Amino acid sequence: MSRSRERVERGSPGERRARFDAQVxxxxxxxxxxxxxxxxxxxxxxxxxxxxxLRAFRGFDDLRGSDVKAWLFAIVRNCHLTAVAQRERRGLVxxxxxxxxxxxxxxxxxxxxxxASIRGDEERSLAxxxxxxxxEHREVLILREIEExxxxxxxxxxxxxxxxxxxxxxRARAALKARWSMRSEEERDAMR
Amino acid sequence: xxxxxxxxxxxxxxxxELDALAAAGFEGHLESxxxxxxxxxxxxAMRSALRTExxxxxxxxxxxxxxxxxxxxxxxxxxxxxxxxRVGAARGPAxxxxxxxxxxxxxxxxxxALAFFLIxxxxxxxxxxxxxxxxxxxxxxxxxxxxxxVESTDRHTVKPWFAGHVDVSPAVYDFTAQGYxxxxxxxxxxxxQRAAALIxxxxxxxxxxxxxxxxxxxxxDTTRNGYHLAFWKAGxxxxxxxxxxxxxxxxxxxxxxxxxxxxxxxx
Numbered sequence: 409m410s411r412s413r414e415r416v417e418r419g420s421p422g423e424r425r426a427r428f429d430a431q432v433x434x435x436x437x438x439x440x441x442x443x444x445x446x447x448x449x450x451x452x453x454x455x456x457x458x459x460x461x462l463r464a465f466r467g468f469d470d471l472r473g474s475d476v477k478a479w480l481f482a483i484v485r486n487c488h489l490t491a492v493a494q495r496e497r498r499g500l501v502x503x504x505x506x507x508x509x510x511x512x513x514x515x516x517x518x519x520x521x522x523x524a525s526i527r528g529d530e531e532r533s534l535a536x537x538x539x540x541x542x543x544e545h546r547e548v549l550i551l552r553e554i555e556e557x558x559x560x561x562x563x564x565x566x567x568x569x570x571x572x573x574x575x576x577x578x579r580a581r582a583a584l585k586a587r588w589s590m591r592s593e594e595e596r597d598a599m600r
Numbered sequence: 601x602x603x604x605x606x607x608x609x610x611x612x613x614x615x616x617e618l619d620a621l622a623a624a625g626f627e628g629h630l631e632s633x634x635x636x637x638x639x640x641x642x643x644x645a646m647r648s649a650l651r652t653e654x655x656x657x658x659x660x661x662x663x664x665x666x667x668x669x670x671x672x673x674x675x676x677x678x679x680x681x682x683x684x685x686r687v688g689a690a691r692g693p694a695x696x697x698x699x700x701x702x703x704x705x706x707x708x709x710x711x712x713a714l715a716f717f718l719i720x721x722x723x724x725x726x727x728x729x730x731x732x733x734x735x736x737x738x739x740x741x742x743x744x745x746x747x748x749x750v751e752s753t754d755r756h757t758v759k760p761w762f763a764g765h766v767d768v769s770p771a772v773y774d775f776t777a778q779g780y781x782x783x784x785x786x787x788x789x790x791x792x793q794r795a796a797a798l799i800x801x802x803x804x805x806x807x808x809x810x811x812x813x814x815x816x817x818x819x820x821d822t823t824r825n826g827y828h829l830a831f832w833k834a835g836x837x838x839x840x841x842x843x844x845x846x847x848x849x850x851x852x853x854x855x856x857x858x859x860x861x862x863x864x865x866x867x
Contacts, residue, residue: 425675440659476826534653556846
């Protein structure tokens with residue numbers, strides 16, 4: 409450690425990197441979780457996160473004591489939106505992702521009865537139900553309930569006023585609740 | 601169904617976004633409104649389902665290494681080998697650790713995060729040093745195999761372990777039912793003593809509750825590097841809960857611990 413102390417001077421590129429590692433990198437897993445929810449695909453999440461971390465590093469000097477996590481999440485989200493826009497411009501049809509029923513038929517054309525029953529559970533899982541919620545509603549719900557950001561932080565990440573955050577959150581909860589209680593009813597019916 | 605005005609207040613109250621006065625006002629309303637009470641229970645049922653059922657992905661180790669390499673190229677095209685690269689190389693590709701919770705992803709990067717604190721020039725103010733020590737200890741605990749020294753959800757296992765390994769005897773409780781599962785305990789060293797750390801899991805987040813003996817009042821709650829630090833004092837014991845949970849979620853654990861402790865000392 410003493411050698412590092414001599415080598416890294418304040419204001420040097422190494423010191424900037426060390427500061428970035430200390431302040432931003434501990435939030436890597438959270439940023440990855442968020443990217444997974446935005447992209448709904450592991451491969452896209454990898455690309456988005458890598459791009460976002462590079463952009464974060466380049467823009468690190470703009471951070472200046474503001475909220476690290478909200479700042480990083482906003483960059484992740486912007487990278488995701490840019491990637492989506494680029495795909496749309498190129499007219500590419502995205503591959504079906506894991507949550508897509510089609511995905512399984514491509515990989516495993518004839519699942520056994522056991523797989524089918526697991527699949528059934530997954531279909532009803534909350535994660536699956538969340539997929540049906542509109543993206544702008546889903547993201548505020550994830551940011552609040554899973555990442556535990558407050559309204560001000562969510563507003564900073566999604567770049568909308570706090571009032572909009574509040575109405576989206578209420579709508580997101582109502583939408584998920586409707587799908588969730590439908591599942592509970594189906595389960596009750598299945599028990600009979 | 602509550603009216604729109606009440607509904608937005610209901611959500612804001614539930615999310616801990618109302619100030620003390622408005623929250624008290626809403627609690628007054630709750631006493632006379634069964635519908636809002638039911639709505640509140642439904643919100644809580646859904647939240648706890650989301651926090652327990654949804655998968656918590658960690659950044660894959662290979663991705664974390666790719667990012668570290670890309671940052672190295674960006675930071676200093678031909679110069680410094682960072683600690684991240686060295687640690688990453690020493691650890692080998694994608695190690696898995698047995699604890700189940702930490703799967704090695706991003707471990708090298710987290711190790712790198714510590715480098716800053718180790719090499720940064722020493723800060724003069726004792727409060728600043730303490731805050732750095734606490735965040736540092738929290739970040740270090742997130743490294744693979746650094747989280748717990750004694751792994752147990754049973755307070756009767758953790759408490760005696762503390763007796764032999766740290767200088768203080770903190771309150772040890774499990775709050776799994778309330779969404780804060782006790783994972784175990786750990787010994788840490790700061791404020792010139794062997795301090796105790798209790799580790800709780802809350803949804804996707806880990807919370808360290810540090811305790812050490814000391815004079816003076818509890819420092820003010822604060823946020824540092826995206827981590828909240830909530831302080832309190834019981835007798836001559838200082839406590840600090842550190843996490844990247846939301847503030848209301850962190851303060852809920854604090855009040856659970858304080859209530860349990862209060863009941864024990866009065867009962």
